[in-house]
Amino acid sequence: xxxxxxxxxxxxxxxxxxxxxxxxxxxxxxxxxxxxxxxxxxxxxxxxxxxxxxxxxxxxxxxxxxxxxxxxxxxxxxxxxxxxxxxxxxxxxxxxxxxxxxxxxxxxxxxxxxxxxxxxxxxxxxxxxxxxxxxxxxxxxxxxxxxxxxxxxxxxxxxxxxxxxxxxxxxxxxxxxxxxxxxxxxxxxxxxxxxxxxxxxxxxxxxxxxxxxxxxxxxxxxxxxxxxxxxxxxxxxxxxxxxxxxxxxxxxxxxxxxxxxxxxxxxxxxxxxxxxxxxxxxxxxxxxxxxx
Amino acid sequence: xxxxxxxxxxxxxxxxxxxxxxxxxxxxxxxxxxxxxxxxxxxxxxxxxxxxxxxxxxxxxxxxxxxxxxxxxxxxxxxxxxxxxxxxxxxxxxxxxxxxxxxxxxxxxxxxxxxxxxxxxxxxxxxxxxxxxxxxxxxxxxxxxxxxxxxxxxxxxxxxxxxxxxxxxxxxxxxxxxxxxxxxxxxxxxxxxxxxxxxxxxxxxxxxxxxxxxxxxxxxxxxxxxxxxxxxxxxxxxxxxxxxxxxxxxxxxxxxxxxxxxxxxxxxxxxxxxxxxxxxxxxxxxxx
Amino acid sequence: xxxxxxxxxxxxxxxxxxxxxxxxxxxxxxxxxxxxxxxxxxxxxxxxxxxxxxxxxxxxxxxxxxxxxxxxxxxxxxxxxxxxxxxxxxxxxxxxxxxxxxxxxxxxxxxxxxxxxxxxxxxxxxxxxxxxxxxxxxxxxxxxxxxxxxxxxxxxxxxxxxxxxxxxxxxxxxxxxxxxxxxxxxxxxxxxxxxxxxxxxxxxxxxxxxxxxxxxxxxxxxxxxxxxxxxxxxxxxxxxxxxxxxxxxxxxxxxxxxxxxxxxxxxxxxx
Numbered sequence: 028x029x030x031x032x033x034x035x036x037x038x039x040x041x042x043x044x045x046x047x048x049x050x051x052x053x054x055x056x057x058x059x060x061x062x063x064x065x066x067x068x069x070x071x072x073x074x075x076x077x078x079x080x081x082x083x084x085x086x087x088x089x090x091x092x093x094x095x096x097x098x099x100x101x102x103x104x105x106x107x108x109x110x111x112x113x114x115x116x117x118x119x120x121x122x123x124x125x126x127x128x129x130x131x132x133x134x135x136x137x138x139x140x141x142x143x144x145x146x147x148x149x150x151x152x153x154x155x156x157x158x159x160x161x162x163x164x165x166x167x168x169x170x171x172x173x174x175x176x177x178x179x180x181x182x183x184x185x186x187x188x189x190x191x192x193x194x195x196x197x198x199x200x201x202x203x204x205x206x207x208x209x210x211x212x213x214x215x216x217x218x219x220x221x222x223x224x225x226x227x228x229x230x231x232x233x234x235x236x237x238x239x240x241x242x243x244x245x246x247x248x249x250x251x252x253x254x255x256x257x258x259x260x261x262x263x264x265x266x267x268x269x270x271x272x273x274x275x276x277x278x279x280x281x282x283x284x285x286x287x288x289x290x291x292x293x294x295x296x297x298x299x300x301x302x303x304x305x306x307x308x309x310x311x312x313x314x315x316x317x318x319x
Numbered sequence: 320x321x322x323x324x325x326x327x328x329x330x331x332x333x334x335x336x337x338x339x340x341x342x343x344x345x346x347x348x349x350x351x352x353x354x355x356x357x358x359x360x361x362x363x364x365x366x367x368x369x370x371x372x373x374x375x376x377x378x379x380x381x382x383x384x385x386x387x388x389x390x391x392x393x394x395x396x397x398x399x400x401x402x403x404x405x406x407x408x409x410x411x412x413x414x415x416x417x418x419x420x421x422x423x424x425x426x427x428x429x430x431x432x433x434x435x436x437x438x439x440x441x442x443x444x445x446x447x448x449x450x451x452x453x454x455x456x457x458x459x460x461x462x463x464x465x466x467x468x469x470x471x472x473x474x475x476x477x478x479x480x481x482x483x484x485x486x487x488x489x490x491x492x493x494x495x496x497x498x499x500x501x502x503x504x505x506x507x508x509x510x511x512x513x514x515x516x517x518x519x520x521x522x523x524x525x526x527x528x529x530x531x532x533x534x535x536x537x538x539x540x541x542x543x544x545x546x547x548x549x550x551x552x553x554x555x556x557x558x559x560x561x562x563x564x565x566x567x568x569x570x571x572x573x574x575x576x577x578x579x580x581x582x583x584x585x586x587x588x589x590x591x592x593x594x595x596x597x598x599x600x601x602x603x604x605x606x607x
Numbered sequence: 608x609x610x611x612x613x614x615x616x617x618x619x620x621x622x623x624x625x626x627x628x629x630x631x632x633x634x635x636x637x638x639x640x641x642x643x644x645x646x647x648x649x650x651x652x653x654x655x656x657x658x659x660x661x662x663x664x665x666x667x668x669x670x671x672x673x674x675x676x677x678x679x680x681x682x683x684x685x686x687x688x689x690x691x692x693x694x695x696x697x698x699x700x701x702x703x704x705x706x707x708x709x710x711x712x713x714x715x716x717x718x719x720x721x722x723x724x725x726x727x728x729x730x731x732x733x734x735x736x737x738x739x740x741x742x743x744x745x746x747x748x749x750x751x752x753x754x755x756x757x758x759x760x761x762x763x764x765x766x767x768x769x770x771x772x773x774x775x776x777x778x779x780x781x782x783x784x785x786x787x788x789x790x791x792x793x794x795x796x797x798x799x800x801x802x803x804x805x806x807x808x809x810x811x812x813x814x815x816x817x818x819x820x821x822x823x824x825x826x827x828x829x830x831x832x833x834x835x836x837x838x839x840x841x842x843x844x845x846x847x848x849x850x851x852x853x854x855x856x857x858x859x860x861x862x863x864x865x866x867x868x869x870x871x872x873x874x875x876x877x878x
Contacts, residue, residue, distance in 0.1 A: 087787050110795065126785055126788040142792060142793030142794060188791070204491045286598075300569050311578060377828060406832055413777055414825035417830060420740070461780065
């Protein structure tokens with residue numbers, strides 16, 4: 028059923044230290060629908076509630092009000108099945124390399140599948156596939172995760188979540204702290220994985236550029252509420268509002284905004300150098316021709 | 320006049336064990352003038368962090384010499400003076416804060432130097448004001464954001480009144496807001512206090528704010544010059560897997576397509592100004 | 608949960624107690640512990656209870672803070688009280704059933720012990736609530752500095768204490784983070800036999816140790832960069848100076864000590 032959203036929240040609210048004088052709302056009345064198979068970028072600055080939201084998706088936190096529905100079912104309906112929810116919504120937290128603990132890469136990736144109680148041959152298959160998904164050769168399987176470089180550790184940790192074959196893969200800042208090449212590799216890897224498996228992916232990030240490059244839709248969180256949830260183009264059309272929320276809009280979008288301030292009628296929902304190049308080139312040629 | 324920091328024919332390798340060594344730098348040369356703001360750009364593993372550690376004698380080269388204000392880092396008796404001259408800020412803001420209260424942490428360096436108590440008090444207050452953390456001077460470090468912690472770390476360095484500060488990817492673990500705050504503080508250190516800054520990063524936009532950019536690749540210097548000059552070489556940078564600031568990239572592409580853009584464009588504002596001259600005011604009006 | 612721990616927590620306020628010299632506070636806390644163990648009857652205990660109450664009031668630290676630090680100790684207090692009630696067979700029998708006998712002696716001892724523990728906890732919390740941890744470790748360092756004669760590096764010990772206090776909250780956060788990450792991979796910390804639960808901790812403990820060592824390594828770099836070279840030639844921003852308040856407080860405690868000794872002498876001992 029493609030029409031039922033895979034993940035849905037209904038008026039989800041979460042309040043820290045409820046009932047005390049230091050009550051802080053981390054989520055207020057959040058109702059979103061994540062469709063089967065889409066790649067959603069989740070954006071917002073620190074404290075906007077985006078991290079709290081994803082902790083609700085796999086039941087690490089329980090809302091003080093509202094519901095989270097996975098495939099139409101309330102995830103808290105049966106408390107004994109909470110672990111099953113975590114296998115279906117796989118969350119990879121920030122700096123996941125710090126969760127590695129096994130002697131070998133293969134064993135570490137197998138931790139999730141083993142907790143699921145899968146048979147050994149299935150676990151082996153998944154470990155192999157997860158390694159391929161993150162672009163690491165089979166030589167890595169028997170290495171110690173602690174001997175790898177930072178970027179490789181990151182990929183092994185992500186593979187550990189992929190090996191659970193979740194229906195929804197949530198990645199919290201998977202590129203944090205990596206260099207440009209590392210960032211590009213991880214983003215490409217996520218895009219490929221989604222292409223190959225058709226899995227629903229949520230990508231939490233600070234970087235608009237990252238999201239613009241691979242997401243179908245963007246969920247913008249601001250002050251514990253949903254500010255926008257729309258296609259990349261439509262969200263970037265609100266570039267000025269995004270800026271007032273303290274978000275870093277892509278440089279190319281900034282350029283378009285500044286041209287618009289100067290009185291040019293240009294679209295502001297452009298974010299790659301190529302897009303802007305095309306637009307400006309056309310305008311410039313058009314102008315040159317017009318003047319001739 | 321000799322340079323403030325000089326790496327002369329430096330070779331350095333990390334020793335994994337007795338037989339295995341990983342060479343990082345081979346016959347490497349770099350000199351930094353007093354008061355300069357140098358960004359060192361490159362991928363992880365290109366040797367840029369090693370350069371940082373060589374500058375204040377945390378590591379000493381296996382061959383070649385490193386001179387800090389004329390002092391050889393190999394000489395044991397120079398160590399304290401070198402570390403008083405060149406201080407460092409690291410990537411992980413948590414792992415460089417020593418005390419349980421912000422102001423006590425800022426006092427840590429001057430205390431080690433044996434500065435008089437009243438003078439420490441004065442320096443600590445001033446340093447916290449300089450980085451905009453004075454209001455939070457009684458806070459516990461673990462309750463601060465990453466950007467705030469990093470500014471506390473910088474205050475701790477300012478209070479030692481060094482001539483040079485080396486920052487090793489200080490913004491890599493921060494959110495955009497934290498990055499901006501830290502960058503602003505670093506610029507101020509250089510401009511207002513005349514502190515020599517060596518800023519190691521892999522963010523192009525941060526490097527663009529320096530006076531000089533040194534691009535490292537596989538333990539060598541690939542490019543060295545003003546950000547304007549360096550980022551013009553987009554093909555060299557791309558070959559090394561590095562980006563150029565997008566404003567520069569777009570301006571280069573447009574120029575290659577024949578657009579009459581002048582100068583070496585670095586920022587969005589500069590590009591926007593030039594495009595104003597290039598584009599007709601209203602495309603609609605011209606067409607009609 | 609874990610982050611509720613209040614070790615070394617400082618409560619900012621303007622009060623006489625906050626202004627007192629950390630060394631004096633430390634000495635008085637130790638003195639208090641000694642005196643309260645000298646108390647033999649309710650009259651002398653009352654003196655110490657009054658002293659605790661007055662100190663708390665003067666400190667301007669809200670009472671709920673003390674309750675917070677008392678909370679984890681309540682089971683211990685209750686267990687001791689129950690044991691005292693059942694095992695002490697002295698005075699009039701109030702109640703007797705099967706092997707259980709409750710006597711007035713038992714009841715009053717239980718009450719006496721409970722008050723004593725509560726006073727102890729309150730006063731030691733008062734010390735941490737009103738003294739910045741760095742000052743506290745400084746005070747320990749200065750008070751113990753005579754130990755240098757025995758070639759014990761008091762400075763190193765004090766530095767280690769400061770660092771421990773600094774990193775406890777950071778490591779607690781880390782435990783939370785790693786636990787969540789492993790839960791997301793289906794780790795089960797809540798069910799199973801004791802041995803299973805211990806095993807379940809391995810995926811948390813190993814990353815925690817790895818991270819703690821990495822932190823220690825980076826921290827040692829950072830400290831070296833900030834010219835740390837042990838206690839030699841080190842100065843302190845915060846000077847310690849005894850003022851009139853400190854001597855007044857000392858006088859009050861000494862009077863309390865004298866009172867306790869006198870009351871012990873004049874009234875019959877309970878224990």
